[in-house]
Amino acid sequence: MEDCIRLEYDVDGENFASAGNASESVKRTLKQLGVSPEFVRKVAIAMYEGEINMVIHAHGGKALAEIYPDHIGIYLKDSGPGIADVDLAMKAGYSTATENIRSLGFGAGMGLPNMKKYSDEMTIETAVGVGTTVYLRVNF
Amino acid sequence: MEVTLKTVVLDSEKCIGCITCMRRCPTEAIRIENGKAKILYDKCINCGECVRSCKGGAKRPVYDSFDLVSSYKYKIALPSPSLFGQFNNLDDPNYVLEGLLALGFDEVFEVGLAAELVTDCTRRLMQKNTLPRPVISTACPAVAELIMLRFQELADHLLPVYAPAKIAAKLAKKQAVARGIPADDIGIFFISPCPAKVYSLHREEVSNEKYISGVLSQSDIYFRLVEKMNKIQNPRKLCKCGYSGIGWGSSGGESNSLGLGNYIHCSGTRNVLGLLREMSDGKLEGVEFVEMNMCPGGCVGGVLNVENPFIARNKMRQICDKLRIPPATMEEYGLDESFFLWDKAPEPSTAFQLDPDRFAAMRKLVQVEELLKKLPGIDCGACGAPTCRCHAEDVVMSGGQPHCVKLEGGQA
Incomplete structure (x- = not known):
């Protein structure tokens, strides 16, 4: 067999309601594999935040989950505007979301900080005008 | 039994x-x-x-047969709050209590009264601030089961107290024994609005000290009860349960009685599943308490009821408006929190795991994903499974062959 299970998802950029579908599916998979609830919870929250970020800032993108026996790696890849100042974006409460999006209850500036908080490793590759790829790793 | x-x-x-x-x-x-x-x-x-x-x-x-009741010398009925919403033109809940006595019970202990005590206990536990927020109600046994089956990551949010029916049975037994009635003579019967409560009380019977002798169905007892109630004139004032306890019979009653501002109540299977997903994604920040009932409208929507849930809820509200009995407190009944707390937490279910071994589970999952690529994904149900994914999982778990009308039709 392969050394890991790969699951791929399209994240629809126009739809807040469907954001979370990818993390929902990954969550279901992890439960079927018997991954303990505390880790499922971490993955769910971190990945959901990542999906929402792609919807808010980048008109959607792709989510890829690689499940290994001892950890999960999640790649959230978009072709959005990129992040100009990563350190600033990592600050709790900082957000470039529009008023419109804030009025929907999103864009509180907690997306990236929460993704870091609930993962064991996080890397961001970004270029302005090209896009962003966030890698999240959660160990089981 | x-x-x-x-x-x-x-x-x-x-x-x-x-x-x-x-x-x-x-x-x-x-x-x-x-x-x-x-x-x-x-x-x-x-x-x-x-x-x-x-x-x-x-x-x-x-559910248990009504005939079982007569095998005990001292019979106690535990009517649930939703029972009071089942009758036409009922303006006084005491008719129901008198009716149950006329049916042959020696005593009636209202589950709504126990619900008020559970409210008091919940409020105290929540004030201590040690329970993770949001606290999830465990009054609906189907919701608690669902969490242990599909949402185990939320298990530590479950309110660790017994549901009102069990508390009512414990208290009724305690009081009867204190009055000198031999424990072996006492038969305690909960009259249930739903199969979930029948099941959960029967299961607790196995592991805990015996409080409930049987669980009857509201619909089964209904016509016998109406016949007795119709003969009653000027019922005595037996009712001890107030508006707060009766309110537990419909969705929102439990959370309302806690006097919290930031709470959510929801009912119906799809709504409950939706809310659990949101909670599992960490989206309910600031919410103190969540009350969920699998049946539409709460316990009044249980399948062992007679009346339409929304008509029943209105009837209960009419009765509640007239009841001026304040909620019962733990002091009044000389109880402390230990009377309410679980003896042990519920066990998580592994029914959805593909295999207890992680590597084996992963191998099976790869097979499921492969098979899914071949299936049409239209979830038509013709194969006998609710979704294509379910069918793929069944096939992998049982080692059989897929059978799909869509695929076979295409090949023919």
Whole structure:
């Protein structure tokens, strides 16, 4: 067999309601594999935040989950505007979301900080005008 | 007595093998095999949705026979709050209590009264601030089962107190024994609005000290009770339960009685599943308490009721408005928190795991994903599983072959 299970998802950029579908599916998979609830919870929250970020800032993108026996790696890849100042974006409460999006209850500036908080490793590759790829790793 | 471990059984003569119940089942616990609906009991949470949706009445809820009551010398009835919403033109709940006594019970202990005590205990536990927020109500046993089956990551949010029916039984027994009635003579019968409560009380029977002797059905007792109630004039003032306890019979009653500002209540299988998903994604920040009921409208929507849930809820509200009895407190009944707290936490279910071994589970999952690519993904149900994914999982788990009308039709 392969050394890991790969699951791929399209994240629809126009739809807040469907954001979370990818993390929902990954969550279901992890439960079927018997991954303990505390880790499922971490993955769910971190990945959901990542999906929402792609919807808010980048008109959607792709989510890829690689499940290994001892950890999960999640790649959230978009072709959005990129992040100009990563350190600033990592600050709790900082957000470039529009008023419109804030009025929907999103864009509180907690997306990236929460993704870091609930993962064991996080890397961001970004270029302005090209896009962003966030890698999240959660160990089981 | 015999312990029932199934709450819903199939009348296979009436089952025509349609896929209605299979589609509605919130835990994918039904398959159609050889033209008949089959319940996978390890995935069943006893919610009663299949009973509700079966057009032919083929799904039969299991409960104890009323005849069992007469085998005890001292009989105590535990009516649930929702029972009071089942009668036309009922303006005084005391008719129901008198009716139950006329049916042969020696004593009636209202579950609504126990519910008020559970409210008092919950409020105290929440003030201590040690329970993770939001606290999730455990009054609906089907919701608690669903969490242990599909949302184990939320298990530490469950309110660790027994549901009102069990508390009512414990307290009724304690009081009866204190009055000198021999424990062996006491038969305590909960009159249930739903199969989930029948099941959960029967199961607790196995592991805990015996409080409940049997669980009756509201619909089974209804006509016997109405007959007795019609003969009653000027009932005594027996009712001890107030508006707060009666309110527990419909969705929102429990959370309302806690006097919290930031709470959510919701009911109905799809709504409950939706809210659990949101909670699992960490989206309910700031919410103190969540009350969920699998039945639409709360316990009044249970499949062992007679009246339409929304009509029943209105009737209960009319009764509540007249009841001026303040909520019962733990002091009044000389109780402390230990009387309410679980003896042990519920065990998580592994029914949805593909294999206890992680590597084996991963191998099976790869097979499921491969098979899914071949299936049409239209979830038509013709194969006897509710979704293509479910069918793929069944095939991988059983080592059989997929059978799909769409695929076979395409090949022909």
